[in-house]
Amino acid sequence: YVQTARDSAQHLLGILNDILDVSTMESGTLKLTLTPVQLEGVIAEVHALMRVTASEKGLELDLQIERGVPEWVQADPTRLRQVLFNLINNAIKFTTQGSVKVVVQPRPAGAPGVEISITDSGIGMDEQTVQNLFARFYQADPSVKRRFGGTGLGLEISRNLARMMGGDISVSSQLGVGTTFKVVL
Numbered sequence: 001y002v003q004t005a006r007d008s009a010q011h012l013l014g015i016l017n018d019i020l021d022v023s024t025m026e027s028g029t030l031k032l033t034l035t036p037v038q039l040e041g042v043i044a045e046v047h048a049l050m051r052v053t054a055s056e057k058g059l060e061l062d063l064q065i066e067r068g069v070p071e072w073v074q075a076d077p078t079r080l081r082q083v084l085f086n087l088i089n090n091a092i093k094f095t096t097q098g099s100v101k102v103v104v105q106p107r108p109a110g111a112p113g114v115e116i117s118i119t120d121s122g123i124g125m126d127e128q129t130v131q132n133l134f135a136r137f138y139q140a141d142p143s144v145k146r147r148f149g150g151t152g153l154g155l156e157i158s159r160n161l162a163r164m165m166g167g168d169i170s171v172s173s174q175l176g177v178g179t180t181f182k183v184v185l
Helices: 002-027 039-056 077-093 127-132 142-148 154-164
Strands: 035-038 060-065 072-075 099-106 114-120 168-174 178-184
Touching: 035 039, 035 077, 039 060, 039 072, 039 077, 039 099, 072 077, 077 099, 077 114, 077 154, 077 178, 127 168, 154 168
Parallel strands: 060 099
Antiparallel strands: 035 072, 099 114, 114 178, 168 178
């Protein structure tokens, strides 16, 4: 009972934090603290934390940092962790077998910045779901919400944070095959 109460409290806290983030973004009062951040260190922290969750589900959580990725980037480290945690957590949540792979690489053709791809072998999404994915409170269908939980706010928040840091998030997916979220910073 205590564990159930604790889990419920953690879930409620997550919902409250999401609602507060959306409200401060809408009001224009959310301010980022952009500082030089050691990118590999932030990604390794999130990876280590999420590896436990993946392992509990019997999933592999692979991390690959390619050559040419800058050691330091200009970002808000707390919000960068939030974006990565949300995307990796979603990938693990919607994957019942297989793996989740995080790849960090320089942007193609010498463009400034980095790309972080989170690819899962999960349930995937149809085109209509992908089109509506970043809409507030959007859930693909009620059975998915019941099975996996969530409020439908995390992706909207993550995309807005990425955009506030000068980047963006895109998604590609195939139903029954898996999904890739790409964060460009």
